[in-house]
Amino acid sequence: MNFLRSLFAPRQQFRSFALLDSQGRCQAFKHCLMAPIGEGWVEIQEIRLNWLHQPLPANARVSPRITRARVQPMMAT
Numbered sequence: 001m002n003f004l005r006s007l008f009a010p011r012q013q014f015r016s017f018a019l020l021d022s023q024g025r026c027q028a029f030k031h032c033l034m035a036p037i038g039e040g041w042v043e044i045q046e047i048r049l050n051w052l053h054q055p056l057p058a059n060a061r062v063s064p065r066i067t068r069a070r071v072q073p074m075m076a077t
Contacts, residue, residue, distance in 0.1 A: 017041045018056060026051045 012033050019028040020040050029047045030036050043062040051060070 015062075016044050016047050018044045018047075018051070018060075020056065024055050025053055026056055027053070 014031050014033060015035070017030045017032070017036055018026045018041070019030070019036075020042060021027050027040075029052075030041070031047065035041060035043065042056070043064075044056065044060045045062055046060075048060075051057075
Protein backbone atom coordinates (compact mmCIF):
# COMPACT_ATOMS: atom_id res chain seq x y z
CA MET A 1 0.00 0.00 0.00
CA ASN A 2 2.85 2.40 0.77
CA PHE A 3 4.15 1.79 -2.73
CA LEU A 4 0.87 2.98 -4.26
CA ARG A 5 0.87 6.08 -2.05
CA SER A 6 4.45 6.89 -3.05
CA LEU A 7 3.50 6.82 -6.73
CA PHE A 8 1.07 9.68 -6.28
CA ALA A 9 2.82 11.66 -3.56
CA PRO A 10 4.39 14.97 -4.61
CA ARG A 11 8.14 14.72 -5.00
CA GLN A 12 10.71 17.36 -4.27
CA GLN A 13 12.52 18.67 -7.31
CA PHE A 14 16.30 18.55 -7.53
CA ARG A 15 18.01 21.89 -8.05
CA SER A 16 21.28 22.62 -9.84
CA PHE A 17 24.16 24.58 -8.32
CA ALA A 18 27.56 25.78 -9.53
CA LEU A 19 30.59 26.55 -7.38
CA LEU A 20 32.27 29.78 -8.46
CA ASP A 21 35.83 30.79 -7.60
CA SER A 22 36.85 34.32 -6.61
CA GLN A 23 37.06 35.34 -10.27
CA GLY A 24 33.57 34.05 -11.10
CA ARG A 25 34.65 30.92 -12.99
CA CYS A 26 32.75 27.68 -12.51
CA GLN A 27 34.73 25.06 -10.59
CA ALA A 28 32.11 22.36 -9.85
CA PHE A 29 28.46 21.41 -10.20
CA LYS A 30 26.01 19.87 -7.76
CA HIS A 31 22.48 18.53 -8.27
CA CYS A 32 20.61 18.28 -4.94
CA LEU A 33 17.41 19.05 -3.04
CA MET A 34 18.83 21.82 -0.84
CA ALA A 35 21.44 24.51 -1.38
CA PRO A 36 24.99 23.31 -0.60
CA ILE A 37 26.67 24.66 2.52
CA GLY A 38 29.62 26.94 1.95
CA GLU A 39 30.54 30.04 0.04
CA GLY A 40 30.57 30.36 -3.71
CA TRP A 41 27.57 28.18 -4.57
CA VAL A 42 24.94 29.77 -6.83
CA GLU A 43 21.75 28.22 -8.17
CA ILE A 44 21.65 27.77 -11.94
CA GLN A 45 18.98 26.79 -14.49
CA GLU A 46 20.84 23.72 -15.79
CA ILE A 47 24.24 22.07 -15.73
CA ARG A 48 26.39 22.40 -18.84
CA LEU A 49 29.82 20.83 -18.78
CA ASN A 50 31.24 23.41 -21.19
CA TRP A 51 30.86 26.00 -18.40
CA LEU A 52 33.60 24.33 -16.31
CA HIS A 53 36.55 26.69 -15.76
CA GLN A 54 34.63 29.43 -17.62
CA PRO A 55 32.59 32.39 -16.33
CA LEU A 56 28.88 31.57 -16.06
CA PRO A 57 26.62 33.26 -18.60
CA ALA A 58 24.39 35.91 -17.04
CA ASN A 59 21.22 34.04 -17.97
CA ALA A 60 22.40 30.79 -16.30
CA ARG A 61 21.65 31.94 -12.75
CA VAL A 62 18.29 31.46 -11.09
CA SER A 63 16.81 34.52 -9.41
CA PRO A 64 16.84 34.16 -5.61
CA ARG A 65 13.78 32.53 -4.11
CA ILE A 66 11.64 34.84 -2.04
CA THR A 67 10.36 33.35 1.17
CA ARG A 68 7.22 34.75 2.64
CA ALA A 69 7.39 36.07 6.15
CA ARG A 70 4.92 34.64 8.59
CA VAL A 71 1.81 36.68 8.97
CA GLN A 72 1.77 38.09 12.47
CA PRO A 73 -1.52 38.65 14.18
CA MET A 74 -2.52 42.24 14.73
CA MET A 75 -2.12 43.36 18.29
CA ALA A 76 -5.29 44.44 20.01
CA THR A 77 -5.04 47.85 21.57
